[in-house]
Amino acid sequence: MKRMLVTSAMLLCLSNAVQAAQDPEAVYAKACAACHNGQLPMAPKRGDKAAWEPRLAKGMDALVQSVTNGLNAMPPRGLCMDCSAEDYQAVIKVMSE
Secondary structure, three states: HHHHHHHHHHHHHHHOOOOOOOOHHHHHHHHHHHHHOOOOOOOOOOOOOHHHHHHHHHHHHHHHHHHHEEOOOHHHHHHHOOOHHHHHHHHHHHOOO
16 A cells, blocks of 8 residues: 555556656747847847847846736737646746757
């Protein structure tokens, strides 16, 4: 009985830890590219390490909060209404590299 409870608890933890994230490239294409491909000068361009450096220095949690709440000209949730925090993290990583 104890082994079954431990196994069940482990499976429950694993199932909660693994969330299906959206493809970061697909999210970028549908929600981020319109502003982050260089069209808007105030939005850091994808791959522009110098522009992303001060933003990344704030930490990933702060960046995800900025996307979630909106910042300056960026609307709340960055036009991706079905994105999770993990999706935002993955897209930020893609854009900042």
